Amino acid sequence: xxxxxxxxxxxxxxxxxxxxxxxxxxxxxxxxxxxxxxxxxxxxxxxxxxxxxxxxxxxxxxxxxxxxxxxxxxxxxxxxxxxxxxxxxxxxxxxxxxxxxxxxxxxxxxxxxxxxxxxxxxxxxxxxxxxxxxxxxxxxxxxxxxxxxxxxxxxxxxxxxxxxxxxxxxxxxxxxxxxxxxxxxxxxxxxxxxxxxxxxxxxxxxxxxxxxxxxxxxxxxxxxxxxxxxxxxxxxxxxxxxxxxxxxxxxxxxxxxxxxxxxxxxxxxxxxxxxxxxxxxxxxxxxxxxxxxxxxxxxxxxxxxxxxxxxxxxxxxxxxxxxxxxxxxxxxxxxxxxxxxxxxxxxxxxxxxxxxxxxxxxxxxxxxxxxxxxxxxxxxxxxxxxxxxxxxxxxxxxxxxxxxxxxxxxxxxxxxxxxxxxxxxxxxxxxxxxx
Amino acid sequence: xxxxxxxxxxxxxxxxxxxxxxxxxxxxxxxxxxxxxxxxxxxxxxxxxxxxxxxxxxxxxxxxxxxxxxxxxxxxxxxxxxxxxxxxxxxxxxxxxxxxxxxxxxxxxxxxxxxxxxxxxxxxxxxxxxxxxxxxxxxxxxxxxxxxxxxxxxxxxxxxxxxxxxxxxxxxxxxxxxxxxxxxxxxxxxxxxxxxxxxxxxxxxxxxxxxxxxxxxxxxxxxxxxxxxxxxxxxxxxxxxxxxxxxxxxxxxxxxxxx
Numbered sequence: 001x002x003x004x005x006x007x008x009x010x011x012x013x014x015x016x017x018x019x020x021x022x023x024x025x026x027x028x029x030x031x032x033x034x035x036x037x038x039x040x041x042x043x044x045x046x047x048x049x050x051x052x053x054x055x056x057x058x059x060x061x062x063x064x065x066x067x068x069x070x071x072x073x074x075x076x077x078x079x080x081x082x083x084x085x086x087x088x089x090x091x092x093x094x095x096x097x098x099x100x101x102x103x104x105x106x107x108x109x110x111x112x113x114x115x116x117x118x119x120x121x122x123x124x125x126x127x128x129x130x131x132x133x134x135x136x137x138x139x140x141x142x143x144x145x146x147x148x149x150x151x152x153x154x155x156x157x158x159x160x161x162x163x164x165x166x167x168x169x170x171x172x173x174x175x176x177x178x179x180x181x182x183x184x185x186x187x188x189x190x191x192x193x194x195x196x197x198x199x200x201x202x203x204x205x206x207x208x209x210x211x212x213x214x215x216x217x218x219x220x221x222x223x224x225x226x227x228x229x230x231x232x233x234x235x236x237x238x239x240x241x242x243x244x245x246x247x248x249x250x251x252x253x254x255x256x257x258x259x260x261x262x263x264x265x266x267x268x269x270x271x272x273x274x275x276x277x278x279x280x281x282x283x284x285x286x287x288x289x290x291x292x293x294x295x296x297x298x299x300x301x302x303x304x305x306x307x308x309x310x311x312x313x314x315x316x317x318x319x320x321x322x323x324x325x326x327x328x329x330x331x332x333x334x335x336x337x338x339x340x341x342x343x344x345x346x347x348x349x350x351x352x353x354x355x356x357x358x359x360x361x362x363x364x365x366x367x368x369x370x371x372x373x374x375x376x377x378x379x380x381x382x383x384x385x386x387x388x389x390x391x392x393x394x395x396x397x398x399x400x401x402x403x404x405x406x407x408x409x410x411x412x413x414x415x416x417x418x419x420x421x422x423x424x425x426x427x428x429x430x431x432x433x434x435x
Numbered sequence: 436x437x438x439x440x441x442x443x444x445x446x447x448x449x450x451x452x453x454x455x456x457x458x459x460x461x462x463x464x465x466x467x468x469x470x471x472x473x474x475x476x477x478x479x480x481x482x483x484x485x486x487x488x489x490x491x492x493x494x495x496x497x498x499x500x501x502x503x504x505x506x507x508x509x510x511x512x513x514x515x516x517x518x519x520x521x522x523x524x525x526x527x528x529x530x531x532x533x534x535x536x537x538x539x540x541x542x543x544x545x546x547x548x549x550x551x552x553x554x555x556x557x558x559x560x561x562x563x564x565x566x567x568x569x570x571x572x573x574x575x576x577x578x579x580x581x582x583x584x585x586x587x588x589x590x591x592x593x594x595x596x597x598x599x600x601x602x603x604x605x606x607x608x609x610x611x612x613x614x615x616x617x618x619x620x621x622x623x624x625x626x627x628x629x630x631x632x633x634x635x636x637x638x639x640x641x642x643x644x645x646x647x648x649x650x651x652x653x654x655x656x657x658x659x660x661x662x663x664x665x666x667x668x669x670x671x672x673x674x675x676x677x678x679x680x681x682x683x684x685x686x687x688x689x690x691x692x693x694x
Contacts, residue, residue, distance in 0.1 A: 385488065390525035393485050394539035394593060395513035404538065408529025408576070 009062060011035055014151055017062070021119040024126050034140050034150035044143040044244075046270050048328045048360060049299035054268060055242055056145055059183040059214050063154050066095040066179060079176055082203055082421045089169045090115055096182040097154045113167060114160035118187050121158035128160060132191055137220030137248045145244050149185055149216045156187035161196040163224070170199040170232075170418050177206040177237065183213035187220075190231070194224035194252070199418045200231050203425070204265075206238035211267070215243040223255035225279065232417045234262040234426045239294070241267035248272075253279035253308070259286045260416040262426040264433060268296060274303040277311035277342075288317045289413040289426075291433040292325035292357070303332035306342035306372075315346035317361075318410050320434055322353040329361045331376065337368040344374040351409050352382055353434070406434050437463045437500050437516070439484075439601045439632060444495035446476075446483045453479040453690050455657035456495070463600060463632040466623075468643055468668060471654035472676055474689035477636045478522060480654070481605040484634075485519040486512055499601070514543050516600030520590040520607050527577040532589065533559060535577045536596050543597075562595050565625070567618050583610040591622035602626070603634045608642040620645030640672035653679055655688035 011032045018028040043051060069075060072083055075093070083091065089108055092115060093101035099117035108115075114125060122129050134140050140150045157173055175186060184204075192198050204215075215237060223229050229249070237243055243265055249257040257275055275284040284304050292298050304313030313333060321327045333344030344367075350359035363376035383405050391401035407414075410430055417423040439461045446454035453476050461467050469477050483490045484497060486509040497504040499515055507515060527535070536559065541549045559573060566588055578586050587607055594602055604623070608616055623633065623646055635648065643651075643665070651667040652659045653676070661667070661679055680688060 384525070387525045387527055389485075389487055389509060390521065391527070391535070391539075392509040393513055393519050393521075394535075394597065395510055395542040396538055397510050397542065398508070400538065400542070401510075404530050404535070405527060408527050411529030 008058060009035070009152065013062070017154075022123060023119050024122040026126070026130070027122045031151045031153075034147045037141050038144055038147035038151055041141060041144040041147050044145055044270070046272075046299040046301060046328070047330045047362065049270070049297065051270060056214060056216065056244060057148065060181045060212055062152060062183065063097045064179045064182045066098040066100065068095065068098060069093060069101040072101065076176070076178070076207055078207055079174055079205060082174060082205070082425055083172065084419060084421050088172070090171045091173070092117070092157050093174045093176065094155050094157070094186070095176050096179045097184070099155070108167065111165045112162040113165060114158065115171060116158055118153060118156035118158055118189070121189070125158065125160065128191065129158065129189070132220065132222055133189055134220070137222065137250055138218050138246055145216055146218065146246070149187070149218050152185045152216070153187045154183070154185045156189070159190045159198070159200060161192045161198045163193040164195045166196065167198040170201045172419065173200070173202040175202065175204045177204065177211070178208055180208050180211045181213060182211070184215040184217060186217045188218070190219070190221045190229060192223050192227040192229050195226045196224065197228040198230075200229065201417070201419050201422055202233045203422060204233075204235040204237050206236060206241070208238050210240040211238045212240055215241055215245065217243070217245040219247040221247070221249040221257055223249075223251050223257055223282070225253040225255060227252060227255045230258045230260070230418060232260045232419070232422065234417070234422055234429070235265050236429055237265040237267060239266040241265065243267055243269040243271075245269065246272045249275035249284065251275065251277050251279050251282035251284065254281040255279055256283040256285070258284070259288070260413055260418075261288045262413065262417070262429070263288060263290045263300065264426070264429045265298070266294070266296065269298045271298070271300045273301070274305065275313070276305045276307060277313060278307045280308040281310045282308055283312045284314070286313070286315045287413040287416050289410045289430075290317070290319035290327055291430060292319065292321045292327040293323050293433055294325055295323070296325040298326065299328045299330070301330040301332065303334065304344060306335040306339040306344060309339055310341045311339060312343045313345070315348075316412060317348045318413060319350045319359060320353060320406055320410065321350060321357040321359040322434065324354075324356045326358040327360070329359075330364065331362065331378070332364045332366065333374055333376065334366040335369050335372050335374065339369050340371045342369065342372045344372070346376045348378045349409070350380040351406065352380065403434070406430075436629070437600045437632070439517070440496075440498045441484070442496045444480070444483065444497065445493045446479055447491045447493055448479065448489055453657055454483065457657070457659055459652065459659060461601060461632045461634055464629050465649045466627065466633045466635065466646060467650045467652065468635045468637060468648040469652045469654055470637060470668065470671055472688055473638070475654045476657040476690050477654050478605055481519060481603045481636055484517065484603050485509060510542070513599070518594055518597060518599035518602040520594060520602060520604035522605045522609065524578050524586045524590055526579045526581075528579055530577050531574050532577050533573040536593065539593070539597060558596065562592055566592055566595070566622055568592065584612065584615040587611055587619055588615065591619050595622055595626060598626075598630070600630065601632045601634070603636070605636045606638070607635070608637055608639060616642065617645060640668050643668045655679070655683075655685055657690045660685070
C-alpha cells in the first residue's frame with residue numbers, strides 16, 4: 001500500500017536549494033526526482049517497532065544558517081574536547097547545516113586523498129559521486145525515508161582514498177548541532193580504493209537540551225579489493241530529535257569494513273546498519289553500544305549479508321535500557337546462495353536497569369547455502385546480583401559496583417573506538433546517561 | 436588485637452533453616468579451620484558473615500570488636516575489615532582485574548587519599564610475582580575465562596592487596612592441583628600475623644598440611660559440634676567423621692539441603 005504524503009518542500013524548493021549550494025546540475029534533477037518518489041513510497045517497517053505515528057516528514061526549517069569557524073579554537077568546549085589537535089591531519093566540521101571548517105593536510109592531498117563537503121563533491125568530483133552516491137549502497141527508492149533523504153540532503157561529507165594509500169591518522173568529522181530548529185539530512189560517502197586503508201570517526205553532538213527538528217542520515221561506505229575502512233561513530237543527538245540513521249557498507253574482494261558505533265541519542269531513533277559482503281574473502285565486524293533512557297523508543301537493526309565466498313561477519317551489540325525506554329535489537333545474518341564457507345556470528349545483550357524498561361533482542365539467521373557456519377547468542381537480563389555481591393564484598397559501594405558492571409558491559413565496543421578523545425567522550429556520555 | 440565474634444547464629448535460606456546456633460570467636464593472629472562433610476552449613480556460615488542477600492539471619496549476633504556486623508551492608512563489612520574468599524568468584528566482563536583492585540583499595544580510603552598509581556602498580560606487581568601469576572592477569576577482565584586455579588589465586592591476590600583484618604576462605608583449596616595449593620598456602624601464610632585472623636573452610640586435611648591452624652572446628656547439622664587444635668584435623672584425616680557422629684549420637688550430619 002502506498003500512502004501519498006504531502007511534502008513540506010516543492011520541486012522548485014529543492015532545485016533552488018541545489019542552485020544555492022552551487023551543486024552540479026545533475027544533483028538538482030536527482031533531488032527533484034527523489035522528491036516525487038518520496039511522496040509515493042511507503043515508510044520502512046522496522047521489525048517490532050511501529051513508526052506510523054512518528055514524525056519523519058515535518059520539520060520547522062529545511063536549513064538554518066550557522067557560523068563558520070576560522071579555527072578549531074572557536075569550537076565550543078565540548079566539541080573541542082573531541083579533537084586531538086596534535087595529531088590532526090584531517091577534520092571536517094559542520095555547524096548545523098553549514099560546512100564550517102575543513103582541514104586536510106598537504107601530505108594527504110598530495111596522495112590524492114579527497115575530503116570535502118557533499119555539495120562541493122557533487123561539483124568537483126562528479127564522476128566519483130555519480131558512481132557511488134546512492135547507487136550500489138543505499139538506493140533512493142528503498143522507502144519513503146531514503147527518497148526523502150535524497151531530495152533534501154543538507155549536509156554531509158565525501159571522503160575518497162585512492163589506490164594503495166594508507167591514511168595513518170583517523171579522519172575526523174564533527175556534526176555539531178546547536179540550533180533547536182535545525183534538521184539534519186546528512187549524507188556521508190566514503191570510498192577506499194584497492195589496497196588502501198582509512199579510519200573515519202564521526203560525532204553527532206547536540207549542545208541544546210531539546211530539539212524540534214528531525215534527522216535523516218545516510219552513510220555509504222565502499223571498500224575496493226583488499227582495502228580497509230574502520231568507521232567509528234558516536235551519536236549524541238538531543239531529546240526531541242526524531243532520527244532515522246542508515247549506515248551501509250559494501251565490500252570488495254578480501255577487504256574489510258569494521259564498525260564501532262556508540263548510539264547515544266536522547267530522542268526516538270531508528271538505526272539501520274547493514275553491510276553487504278560482496279567480495280570473496282571480505283570481512284565485517286559490527287560493534288554497537290546503546291543506552292536508552294526516559295521514554296525513548298529506539299530500534300536498531302544490524303545486518304550482515306554474505307554474497308561472496310569465504311566471507312566473515314561478526315555482530316556484537318550491547319544495550320543498556322533504563323527508566324521507561326524501549327530498545328529493540330534486530331540482528332540479522334543473511335547468507336545468500338553461493339556464499340560458500342561464509343561465517344555469520346552475532347551476539348546481542350541487553351541489560352535492563354528498571355522494571356518499566358523494555359529490551360528485546362531478536363537474532364535472525366537466514367541461510368540459503370549449505371556449506372556455512374553460523375551462530376548467535378542473545379540475552380536480555382538485569383544486573384547480576386552475584387556480580388554486585390562480589391564487588392561489594394571487596395568494599396565497593398553499591399552504586400559504584402553497578403557503574404563498574406554497566407561500564408564493563410559496554411566496554412567491548414567503547415574500547416574499539418579509534419580516537420582517544422572520542423572514546424573518552426563516549427565513556428562520559430554513558431556515565432551521564434546511566435547515572 | 437581485633438576479634439570477630441559469632442554467637443548463637445541462626446540462618447535460613449529460602450525459608451529453610453541451615454545454621455542452628457553457631458558459636459565461634461576468632462582473634463587476629465589466629466587461624467581457624469572449619470571442617471565437616473558436605474551439606475553441614477559451612478559455606479552458609481561464610482556467606483552469612485559477608486552478608487549474602489539470600490542468607491537470612493533469624494537470630495544470633497556477629498560482631499567485630501563489638502560493632503554489630505549484621506547491621507552493616509556488604510560493602511561496609513568489607514570496609515570494616517572482613518573479606519570472603521569465594522568458592523565460585525563472579526566473572527565481570529569489561530572490568531580489568533587491576534581496575535577492580537584499585538577501586539576496591541580506594542573504596543577503603545578517604546576521597547583525596549587514593550592510592551597513587553605508581554604505588555599501586557608496584558604493589559600489584561610484587562604480589563603477583565609472589566603468587567606466581569602471569570603478568571597479563573592484571574589486564575584481563577575480572578575472572579573472565581580464568582581457570583579454577585587462576586580464580587583461586589586471584590582471590591588470594593585480592594586478599595593480600597586488600598589486607599583485611601579477617602578473612603573467611605570458602606573452600607579455597609577445592610579444584611587446586613598441588614602446585615597451586617602450595618602457592619595459595621604461601622599467600623595465606625604471608626598474611627599471618629598480629630593484624631590478621633582467618634577462618635578456613637575446607638573438606639580436606641590437605642590444605643592444613645601447609646597452613647597449620649591454631650584451632651580446628653567440626654560442623655554438623657548447622658552447628659559447631661567439636662573444636663580442638665591442629666591434631667583434630669589429623670585425626671579426621673585418619674579416621675573420618677564417624678567417630679564424632681557416634682560420640683555425639685548423630686545419625687544424619689547434614690542440614691538436609693544441598694549446599
